[in-house]
Amino acid sequence: MxxxxxxxxxxxxxxxxxxxxxxxxxxxxxxxxxxxxxxxxxxxxxxxNRAARQLRRQKAETIGFIIPSISKRFNEPFFTEFVSGLGEELSSRNFDLLVSNAKTDDAERQLYHRWVNSRKVDGFILNRIRRHDWRVSFLSQWGIPFVALGKSEDGIEYPYVRIDAADEYLDLVNHVQKNGFSQFAFIGGPTDLVNQIDRLKWFRFATKKCGLEVPRDYIISTDMTSRGGYEATSALLNSRTPPDAILCVNDEAAFGALHAAREHGLTVGTDIAVAGFDGIQDSLHAEPPLTTLDIPVADIARQLAGMLLETLSERPLELTEIVIRPKLLTRASTGKQVNRSVDQ
Amino acid sequence: MxxxxxxxxxxxxxxxxxxxxxxxxxxxxxxxxxxxxxxxxxxxxxxxNRAARQLRRQKAETIGFIIPSISKRFNEPFFTEFVSGLGEELSSRNFDLLVSNAKTDDAERQLYHRWVNSRKVDGFILNRIRRHDWRVSFLSQWGIPFVALGKSEDGIEYPYVRIDAADEYLDLVNHVQKNGFSQFAFIGGPTDLVNQIDRLKWFRFATKKCGLEVPRDYIISTDMTSRGGYEATSALLNSRTPPDAILCVNDEAAFGALHAAREHGLTVGTDIAVAGFDGIQDSLHAEPPLTTLDIPVADIARQLAGMLLETLSERPLELTEIVIRPKLLTRASTGKQVNRSVDQ
DNA sequence: CTGAAAGCGCTTACAG
DNA sequence: CTGAAAGCGCTTACAG
The missing domain is CATH 1.10.260.40 (lambda repressor-like DNA-binding domains)
Structure with a gap:
């Protein structure tokens, strides 16, 4: 009692x-x-009593985050850092975080419906935004507050965080080129993902600016897992004219690329350059350590949580867009001359 | 509305x-x-409406899992696989999973208190059990149902899953010895952790049985992170009589050991053997792939969730103890002759 | 500053 | 088989 x-x-x-x-x-x-x-x-x-208070106040004091079915592994390091950031910010403000993962697109829709209909959450945090994203339309239609990492092109306004890496991508390509690599390939993600669209755009822009020619079949779409990166890299290396620089849409894919390159008898950093994106912790412990564009994942999550709580609080939200710029971390996977060595 | x-x-x-x-x-x-x-x-x-139903039924239909403050990183692969397993089992049974992490022991206690007092959860899943564990005493004293991975020595009965790796550890030590290594060291965790106590016990038993002498200072206590493993291994390798076989309490620590060994100019698998414990996914992608004792983490989590729900359901719980035996995965990190090659 | 009372949306003994 | 009513534990207009 x-x-x-x-x-x-x-x-x-x-x-x-x-x-x-x-x-x-x-x-x-x-x-x-x-x-x-x-x-x-x-x-x-x-x-x-939480339930009584919620019933009376008509508020759940809980935020939902549903890991998109598009990602195969619940335990992608990216997500765990993200969830960790959300959890910290929310619990410090006395909100709860309800997390779930959906296996299929259908299950994912059902989860959103159920959490909305049963008032289990006051709002959602979205991730892995697609160019046209049913979650965005669905939630805005139902008037459920949400914020997202990435902006969809559905013409719907919502507070979001986005990443702008145009300049840093140019720095990356420059750096790799200076280290003697010239045949650039891009291992990307699903083509409708805003992440993928942006990163490929920066890649194209940077290689063009550096006077590099990128063959059509050097641009590959994967599921962004290390297995996907492994398979794409194997295919590239087995082609008649293999590339010598592989830039990946995320670190996970890059881990697979490292693996494939080693298996192919190549020394990464000398025979071939590999780079990732995100800057997850394990990128430093890869063999060789992975060059990457580091974004503060947990911090972004914290900011998103903060934005959402402000939206809920009825106080006007001034900032509706936050832009994050990544930091280029050059490591051994893209060549010997590591200049910026300020690494943790 | x-x-x-x-x-x-x-x-x-x-x-x-x-x-x-x-x-x-x-x-x-x-x-x-x-x-x-x-x-x-x-x-x-x-x-x-969830809140109304909960208030009326006096049940939260929610299970809590608080990542112990003892673990520095929220995103240890072990935890993400564990949480993933919990989430799957619970959501399939229409229960929610509330997850949080505590930075300090004090914050951890507060979380338990708050979740108990405000009836936010019906029960807890515990992990990283210590020999004397206040969580066990606290929850049993308050009559809050819980299950755990590991049995504390507080003389309190509760349903649990435990790992028995005595035989498999012997297999591991045998295998490493056969591959020509003889100076065994053990990189362990905090000394009051049941995990650590068991694994060290199996290590001692197995090395003794194989006629191996293990010097006192070859047994090191770390925080079970890759950094901890790295530092402990560096220290060992810098000693006057370095070991040539390093068995680690978990895979994370083993990753650090691999790193330190490479940095020391050693070829892992030839000059030195390294093995882990847990069999997390990344152990396969390590360089070289890591020999480990594989336990089905997500599956264990699923079983724990099932046990807890059965406890809550008032139906008598028949099985109060589940014993899991790990599977030895021998890979390149412990020598060239890889016999059991049935790897995913 | 304080008290008695209504009501949030359910579930469930109690009558019929 | 169905209906009217109580009550879970809060919060908050409404009187005083």
């Missing part, structure tokens, strides 16, 4: 109203009374 | 009771009525 607000009130011989107001810090309770209430509540181990 | 049970009842001109009973599948509603109720409810997009 957990303590209820009634127990606390009875103990102090005051009304439940006073207890409630005192604990929520309203100023219509005498200072002295509040003190006594807080002390007694703590001593009795009282915490408001 | 989401649809309520009242809306559905009004639409059909029946009482809310009938709607409620029909949707929950009780047999005191006419078949024909039930059909109509279900159809209408679906059409109207009705889902029971």
């Amino acid at each position: 957990p303590t209820t607000i009634r127990d606390v009130a009875k103990k102090l011989n005051i009304s439940v109203y006073t207890v409630s107001r005192a604990l929520d810090g309203y100023d219509d309770v005498a200072e002295q009374t509040r003190e006594r209430v807080i002390q007694t509540a703590n001593k009795m181990g009282y915490a408001p | 989401p649809t309520t049970i009242r809306d559905v009842a009004k639409k059909l001109n029946i009482s809310v009771y009938t709607v409620s009973r029909a949707l929950d599948g009780y047999d005191d509603v006419a078949e024909q009525t039930r059909e109509r109720v279900i159809q209408t409810a679906n059409k109207m997009g009705y889902a029971p």
Whole structure:
């Protein structure tokens, strides 16, 4: 039998109203009374029943994050860093984080529906935004607040964080080229992913600017897993004219590329250059350490959570767009001359 | 304005009771009525308000998992596989999973208290059990159901899963010895961790059985991170009489050991053997691939979730202990003669 | 500043 | 088989 607000009130011989107001810090309770209430509540181990409060306030004080079915592995390092950031920010603001993963697109839709209909969450954080994204249309149609990492092209306004790596991608291509590599290939993700579209755009822009020619079949679409990166790289290396620089849409794919290159008897950094994107922790421990464009994943997640809470709070949200620029981390996987060595 | 049970009842001109009973599948509603109720409810997009149901039923239908503060990284692969398994099992049974992580021991205690007092969860899943574990005493004292991976020595009964790797550890030591290594060291975890205690015990038992002498300072306690493994291995290799076989308490520490060995100019598998424990996915992609004792982490998590739900269901739980035996995966990190090559 | 009372949306004994 | 009613534990207009 957990303590209820009634127990606390009875103990102090005051009304439940006073207890409630005192604990929520309203100023219509005498200072002295509040003190006594807080002390007694703590001593009795009282915490408001969540369900009752939610029912009454018509708020769940919970945020949902559903790992898109598009990603095969729940445990992609990217997601764990992301979830970690969300969890930190939310719990520090007394919100809960409900996480789930869907195997299929259908299951994913059902999850959104269920969480929306049963009022389990007050809002959602989205990720892996697609150019046309049913989640965006669905949520905005139902009037459910959400924020996202990436902007869809559905013509719907919402607060978001986006990454701009145009300049840094140019730096990367320059760096790799200076290290003696010239046949650039790009191992990308699903073609409708905003991430993929942006990163490929930067790749094209940078290689063009550097006077590099990129054959059509040097641009490959994968599922962004290390297996995908492995298979794409194997195929490239087995072609008649293999590339000598492989830039990947994310670090996971790049790990697979490293593996394939080694298996092919190539020394990464000398015979071939490989680079990733995201800057997940393991990129530093890869063999050889992976050059990557580092984005502060957990920090982005924290900012997204903050944006969403502000949206919910009814206070006007000033900033509706946050732009993040990555940091180029040059490591051994793209050549010997490592100049910027400021690494953790 | 989401649809309520009242809306559905009004639409059909029946009482809310009938709607409620029909949707929950009780047999005191006419078949024909039930059909109509279900159809209408679906059409109207009705889902029971979670908070109301919880308040009435006095159940949260939610399970809590708090990542122990003892682990520095939220995103240890072990945890993500574990959480993934929990999530799958629970969501398939219509339960939610509430996950959080605590930075400090104090914050961890507070989280447990808060979730217990505010009835946010019906039970907990525990992990990284210590020999004397306040979580075990606390939860059992409050009568909160829980299950755990590992058995504490507090003399408290609870359903748990434990790992028994005595035989397999012997196989591992045999295998490494046969490959020509003889100076065994053990890189372990915090000394009060049940995991650590068991694994060290198996290590001692196996090395003794194989007639190997293990100096006192060859057994090191770390925080089980790759950094910890790296530092411990560096120290060992810089000692006057370095070991040539390093068995680690988990794969993460082993990754650090690989790194340190390479940095020391050693070829892993030839000059030195390294092995891990857990069999996380990345162990296969390490350079060289890591020999490890593979335990089915996600599967264990699924079983734990199942055990807990059974405990909550009031049906008697028959099985109160599940024993898991790991599978030895011999790979290149412990020598060239890889015999059992059945790898995914 | 404080108290008595209504109501959030369900579920379920209690009558019929 | 169905309906009217109570109550889970809160929060908050409404009186005083």
